[in-house]
Amino acid sequence: xxxxxxxxxxxxxxxIEAIAQEFRRDPATVYIGEDVGPAEGVFKQTxxxxxxxxxxxxxxTPISEAGMFGMTVGAAMSGMRPIVEIMFGDFLTLVMDQLVxxxxxxxxxxxxxxxxxxxxxxxxxxxxxxxxTHSQTFYSWAANVPGLKVVAxxxxxxxxxxxxxxxxxxxxxxxFEDRMTYNYKGSVPEGExxxxxxxxxxxxxxxxxxxxxxxxMVHIALKAAEKLEAEGISAEVVDPRTIAPLDxxxxxxxxxxxxxxxxxxxxxxxxxxxxxxxxTVSEGAFDYLDAPVLRLxxxxxxVPCSKTLEKFMVPTPEQIVAKVMSMYG
Amino acid sequence: xISQQQALSIFRNMLLMRRFEEAVIGxxxxxxxxxxxxxxxxxxxxxxxxxxxxxxxxxxVTTHRNHGHIVGRGADPGRALAExxxxxxxxxxxxxxxxxxxxxxFGFLATTGVVGGGVGLGTGGAFAQKVKGAxxxxxxxxxxxxxxxxxxxxxxNMAALFGLPVLYVCENNSVGVTTGxxxxxxxxxxxxxxxxxxxPRSLCxxxxxxxxxxxxxxxxxxSGLLERMRRDPGPAFVEMRTHRWPGSRSFDPxxxxxxxxxxxxxxxxxxxxxxADWIDEHDPIVLYGRKLLExxxxxxxxxxxxxxxxxxxxxxxxxxxxxxxxLEPDSGLTGTFA
Numbered sequence: 317x318x319x320x321x322x323x324x325x326x327x328x329x330x331x332i333e334a335i336a337q338e339f340r341r342d343p344a345t346v347y348i349g350e351d352v353g354p355a356e357g358v359f360k361q362t363x364x365x366x367x368x369x370x371x372x373x374x375x376x377t378p379i380s381e382a383g384m385f386g387m388t389v390g391a392a393m394s395g396m397r398p399i400v401e402i403m404f405g406d407f408l409t410l411v412m413d414q415l416v417x418x419x420x421x422x423x424x425x426x427x428x429x430x431x432x433x434x435x436x437x438x439x440x441x442x443x444x445x446x447x448x449t450h451s452q453t454f455y456s457w458a459a460n461v462p463g464l465k466v467v468a469x470x471x472x473x474x475x476x477x478x479x480x481x482x483x484x485x486x487x488x489x490x491x492f493e494d495r496m497t498y499n500y501k502g503s504v505p506e507g508e509x510x511x512x513x514x515x516x517x518x519x520x521x522x523x524x525x526x527x528x529x530x531x532x533m534v535h536i537a538l539k540a541a542e543k544l545e546a547e548g549i550s551a552e553v554v555d556p557r558t559i560a561p562l563d564x565x566x567x568x569x570x571x572x573x574x575x576x577x578x579x580x581x582x583x584x585x586x587x588x589x590x591x592x593x594x595x596t597v598s599e600g601a602f603d604y605l606d607a608p609v610l611r612l613x614x615x616x617x618x619v620p621c622s623k624t625l626e627k628f629m630v631p632t633p634e635q636i637v638a639k640v641m642s643m644y645g
Numbered sequence: 646x647i648s649q650q651q652a653l654s655i656f657r658n659m660l661l662m663r664r665f666e667e668a669v670i671g672x673x674x675x676x677x678x679x680x681x682x683x684x685x686x687x688x689x690x691x692x693x694x695x696x697x698x699x700x701x702x703x704x705x706v707t708t709h710r711n712h713g714h715i716v717g718r719g720a721d722p723g724r725a726l727a728e729x730x731x732x733x734x735x736x737x738x739x740x741x742x743x744x745x746x747x748x749x750x751f752g753f754l755a756t757t758g759v760v761g762g763g764v765g766l767g768t769g770g771a772f773a774q775k776v777k778g779a780x781x782x783x784x785x786x787x788x789x790x791x792x793x794x795x796x797x798x799x800x801x802n803m804a805a806l807f808g809l810p811v812l813y814v815c816e817n818n819s820v821g822v823t824t825g826x827x828x829x830x831x832x833x834x835x836x837x838x839x840x841x842x843x844x845p846r847s848l849c850x851x852x853x854x855x856x857x858x859x860x861x862x863x864x865x866x867x868s869g870l871l872e873r874m875r876r877d878p879g880p881a882f883v884e885m886r887t888h889r890w891p892g893s894r895s896f897d898p899x900x901x902x903x904x905x906x907x908x909x910x911x912x913x914x915x916x917x918x919x920x921a922d923w924i925d926e927h928d929p930i931v932l933y934g935r936k937l938l939e940x941x942x943x944x945x946x947x948x949x950x951x952x953x954x955x956x957x958x959x960x961x962x963x964x965x966x967x968x969x970x971x972l973e974p975d976s977g978l979t980g981t982f983a
Contacts, residue, residue: 380800
């Protein structure tokens, strides 16, 4: 793909760079959200955007998630290419009607008459003791709705490439970023960089077991893979990168090779994305499986607002290793 | 002032809306069809007058009670009926149905079955109009019930803060509804505010209350607000008050007032039936017809001629819709993504 110059950037910087580059390229782009302008976002996730693009392109709204989301959808249908930021992924609860009953369905219900080229950007993930209403990961909800694309990057380069593709996509794309990855650094192409939506990426090659992990869990799976190496088990780590559309073939191909899989997610395990992926690879690689596909996600209780207690809500490398070892019982 | 030509055109459009709804109700009785529908009878003065004031580049959102807006804006009644019947020639390939007819080429962003759900979209349309800067506006139609939803308040607040050219048209068709659900009437307005306009007014939005059965009153209020908005973007709110049509039923409207008889304009004996009071005092078509007659702008022959033309047009539309093919069962499986 790109052979351009690269340099180290944090995930946070990489996402901002993608947005800024698209804003320079396409005057129909605007950024809508709370405290995203001169304040540059509560996590500095819009740093520099207002300074460069001004009040007309980077718009601070009242604390009105449903209203701003609806306004974004309407603007997208009327020729704009907006990004709306929902400060915390938990506030998906506040935009559900506009998201599910409108943004997702307008193209279909209009018989193809309308497109809704918009991105919703939102933060997810446990960490920082933000409590039960500011730590949740709800992308499984969105992925269950036909008409929405759902993206969850794990590395700075993917974060940039997926954001660029999300902005250029003619459908509503929900871009979930784990706040705890904001300061992770990695090599990122300087110029235009696109990562196709719906393409998984092998983050580490292996032969004995496939660890399919989403968002920040990719890094936890990579740590688990190192520990497994010490046990003589070669783990492959695959990052789907987009939850919808899901790169079924990419995931199944890896499991056909290894014969074992664990699916790891930071969201709740029950009724979550891990179940969907486990079913997908079980159906696609059944004859090649040496063990049932296992899942690992957050326990089924709210995220407590406590440094001690919230740790138990995040899957660990040790838990992954234990799951893998159980397949060799 | 409404010119002679505009006056007749508004009357014609009101009658088109009425005959369209009569056709919808008639089709339900005779064609094997399911689903549900909401009709616009009794509110025609609002829709027809606003449509007469809009430009081609204006945007609109409307509600489950959209038929009048859609055909009043110039959409083909045949394709609209086909959509309601779920046929291939419908505006949305039969996927939207009665509550979500969306005629994009006529500036409709959305027609939503979710109460209040379009208010945000209409505000977004106004956002794009402001960016475009060509004087285009966005008109958001919603009912009095829509104002009870939080998104209406949020959207109006942002429109006021950002100076967006959006006309919020709250069609309050609850006037005259006193006894509510106990009497099998559908009450809607349940606001603690003394008047609906208190809500936008608290956000410093220019607000008017208008008799929605009176074409001249609607014209007078809306033309001023729209003109100002095209020059100087910023929202406005109009409460259009109409007396609930007695045939209104959420799932199954009945033509209890009979097929509209234009003789009621000039002949009191033609005002008949159990709901003669509503026809005499609140039917906007009869009321405007009388005004045109009294002021000498129209006579019986002109009304008869307009009715013949409109009725012909609806007959053609009905035949077109009925001749349109049923949907292929698997045709709904494509087109989720752009």
